[in-house]
């Protein structure tokens with residue numbers, strides 16, 4: 001049953017002079033940029049304040065073997081399970097070895113759960129619950145990693161697939177994305193089975209193998225497989241936003257960001273051709289001029305935005321930390337909405353949180369200095385806000401460029417934005433309370449997740465998809481994801497295991 005929540009926002013006396021005194025301060029913009037950290041944007045929010053009752057007991061006392069957990073995490077990194085777009089170039093031996101390693105490492109899981117290998121190398125575990133009337137819960141993560149660029153090898157502090165445990169960190173490709181996620185769930189389940197825990201709710205645990213290249217073999221097939229059995233999920237927990245630390249001037253509390261929605265994407269190709277000819281007798285408008293005008297119109301007329309819905313909730317827990325004037329505006333969006341929107345639009349990061357964005361990524365035209373090109377093309381990469389759809393984008397482009405002679409082609413792999421998962425669902429509350437219990441000082445901020453992840457394949461199975469990893473991340477960590485010196489703090493990895501234990505326990509009961 002959904003719990004009722006009161007998201008109170010304190011009202012502040014209105015001052016007309018405020019409008020003149022806006023814009024937002026540098027502090028605020030830094031703050032907002034911080035929220036977008038890790039390619040996440042603000043879109044929805046749950047303040048840490050008004051949690052009135054717990055739906056389930058919280059457990060935080062357990063004694064799993066920390067040394068063994070660290071050692072296994074380190075070993076998981078030592079399998080170079082590298083994914084590249086051209087799958088014929090993938091060496092699947094490390095994938096096979098990783099699967100063997102998982103089976104050997106977690107004997108309780110492999111005795112208690114059933115394992116299916118799907119799409120060649122994705123592992124789907126089913127942990128039968130005691131109450132078949134409950135919808136299942138699901139945890140997903142991926143063990144494939146992006147390649148390490150050859151040219152950066154000597155810059156790494158430790159060899160990228162060494163899994164070195166040093167200086168308080170576990171080092172290597174996948175430490176943040178997403179072997180920590182995969183291994184912490186497995187550690188938690190192994191420990192819970194050992195202690196005799198039996199969930200009421202059935203759990204699925206999926207260790208996917210091709211997230212970095214779209215998830216079509218792993219997550220997609222697992223979702224189809226479950227759908228064919230009529231499975232409905234109460235919730236799905238995926239990788240996602242971190243606990244961001246020290247990224248906002250003026251806000252010392254960490255931000256635990258839960259991705260409750262994800263942007264879509266579509267690439268549109270604009271093509272235009274005419275007769276070309278010699279540059280000594282140019283027409284009044286060339287191919288280049290025509291295409292340039294179209295592209296300029298798109299840049300000059302961004303898709304509409306609105307400071308409503310999820311994004312307003314995201315800002316809510318941050319409002320108390322803003323200046324008086326900023327507080328006044330954000331507490332009274334009915335009056336200051338336009339001003340807020342204008343300000344947020346000026347910063348690329350907050351702009352991305354507010355609306356569908358258009359990135360002009362390709363412009364191909366012209367072959368010779370004195371030849372007018374007969375044909376040209378431009379490609380625009382749209383990241384679609386949940387308030388829009390692929391069709392909305394196409395209609396907007398048609399209307400905005402207003403030139404029927406320009407052909408608009410929808411390029412392959414268009415993705416609709418996700419639905420926005422409820423922050424009122426009981427499973428959200430379970431996640432919220434679990435975070436709050438283990439990270440009591442964190443502000444819990446549901447957000448719009450911009451990066452891709454496997455959860456997009458599961459929308460037919462549940463409305464409640466939450467993208468979150470309790471990875472403590474500073475600004476410095478941002479470049480380590482898919483970058484150089486990827487690493488996770490040892491104590492933070494242990495926190496992740498604790499978190500997963502709590503989450504499985506809290507999520508495994510009837511609520």
Ligand SMILES: [Zn+2]
Nearest residue numbers: 177178211239
């Ligand atoms: Zn990932």
